[in-house]
Amino acid sequence: MxxxxxxxxxxxxxxxxxxxxxxxxxxxxxxxxxxxxxxxxxxxxxxxxxxxxxxxxxxxxxxxxxxxxxxxxxxxxxxxxxxxxxxxxxxxxxxxxxxxxxxxxxxxxxxxxxxxxxxxxxxxxxxxxxxxxxxxxxxxxxxxxxxxHAFPARDTVIAQLCDFARKTLARGMTPVFLCYALGKGQEVMKILAEAGFAVAAEGETYELARVYERFGIDFGRFRRLDSPVSPDEVVVTPSTEKIEMFLGGRRFRTASVTGWGAGAFSYRARRANVRIPLSDxxxxxxxxxxxxxxxxxxxxxxxxxxxxxxxxxxxxxxxxxxxxxxxx
Ligand SMILES: [Zn+2]
Missing domain, CATH: 3.60.15.10 (Ribonuclease Z/Hydroxyacylglutathione hydrolase-like)
Structure with a gap:
């Protein structure tokens, strides 16, 4: 065939x-x-x-x-x-x-x-x-x-992700999730929205999230990251270079969100403070x-x-x- x-x-x-x-x-x-x-x-x-x-x-x-x-x-x-x-x-x-x-x-x-x-x-x-x-x-x-290659249960990973956001904000720092602009970015935005966080998304991640919205996915409170982050916001971006100018002098912690974070391939995960093994x-x-x-x-x-x-x-x-x- x-x-x-x-x-x-x-x-x-x-x-x-x-x-x-x-x-x-x-x-x-x-x-x-x-x-x-x-x-x-x-x-x-x-x-x-x-x-x-x-x-x-x-x-x-x-x-x-x-x-x-x-x-x-x-x-x-x-x-x-x-x-x-x-x-x-x-x-x-x-x-x-x-x-x-x-x-x-x-x-x-x-x-x-x-x-x-x-x-x-x-x-x-x-x-x-x-x-x-x-x-x-x-x-x-x-x-x-x-x-x-065995990924942890999804609920465990989601709890880990929200915990990182909550604890980082509580320490007066900005949580920054590093993920691909298409797919992983919107996945993380949706998880954060459901947990009640305000999200500021890098340009491409944001534009693609707008397409998701057209197809019925609701991201709650989110905006394009084009002005300085406020103290309650969580950032979603493919890399820190793209958003550094909007962090001002704020201290931040990064979480790399990738399936490569699980098991033997964790060395592939990008340099980050923590790795969250959420895979698509x-x-x-x-x-x-x-x-x-x-x-x-x-x-x-x-x-x-x-x-x-x-x-x-x-x-x-x-x-x-x-x-x-x-x-x-
Ligand atoms: Zn793919």
Whole structure:
């Protein structure tokens, strides 16, 4: 049903999946894949398209991007809305990774192929809850595909995050959460909003949160960090360099919020006073559970350690090699 030629191609309908190279027609699973403007035609959820557009606009306005992105033919597709393309039926399911992130199911001639994109099986605060369909063939990411990757329970992490904010404010300092501008930033903003904190967000994080708002996520009291922080505010930003001018002389403490903070990969976490292991991916156990839930007859893995194939086989599943799916 598919070929692998440095990217994955569903050849019967000419659709590439998260293609890294410029292609005629590609599915884009979520707005982290900074490839939306590269292809001639893009299939994605409305939220992914809106987030990608907001990121591009912010980067152009801030000077990070020199030229405006070229016009792209977009094909927005809502979750759970089957679309017929050349005799196949394509359906998107929420992946729970960031707002709008999608798995894609392609059905043709009675066969079902599922491509996971980045996914998070744990319930999050700001992204849609994952829905896992059954498929015959599964192509999945396995970023944390080694047993040592075990994330703590989400409630524990949320308590740790709020505790850090509360204690830092009580000491007369500004809590600064360091997280990616898309996804993790809004996740942390939502957690802080639910705990009643006032949030000042760095420019790109703020602009993307505005897109989340358009899709129904409420962040409570928050503002763009474009003037000095007040003593009761919590800052969310990708880096301290971007916001130093607004801290004035205030003392601050940083918390790096990343899945890499958990287990063996903590050295990857950025320099920070504390690390909070909040992930928007599946940990090892979550990946294995995902395979079981999809219950496929064959699995292909990508974006992660090759060793994960061993563990999938151990669970009784057949694992194929992408390298052997080259077009003949
Ligand atoms: Zn991602």
């Amino acid at each position: 598919f070929h692998y030629d440095r990217d994955i191609l569903i050849h019967s309908i000419g659709l590439w999946l998260d293609a890294g190279r410029k292609r005629d027609f590609s599915f884009v699973s979520h707005a982290h894949s900074d490839h939306t403007n590269r292809h001639d035609r893009v299939l994605a959820t409305p939220a992914t398209l809106a987030l990608a557009e907001a990121r591009a606009a912010f980067r152009l306005a801030s000077g990070a991007r020199k030229r405006p992105v070229r016009e792209v033919d977009t094909l927005p597709l809502d979750f759970n809305s089957p679309l017929k393309i050349d005799g196949a039926i394509v359906t998107l399911f929420p992946a729970g990774h960031v707002l709008g992130s999608a798995q894609i199911l392609i059905e043709r001639d009675g066969r079902r192929l599922l491509y996971s994109g980045d996914f998070c099986p744990q319930k999050t605060s700001a992204a849609e809850d994952i829905e896992i369909p059954h498929a015959d063939t599964l192509i999945m990411e396995c970023t944390y595909g080694l047993p040592e 991916h599946a940990d090892f156990a979550g990946l294995v559970e995902y395979v079981k839930a999809v219950s496929p007859s064959e699995v292909y893995i990508t974006h992660g350690p090759d060793e994960f194939a061993y563990y999938v086989k151990k669970e009784g599943f057949k694992v194929g090699s992408l390298a052997e799916k080259r077009p003949v």
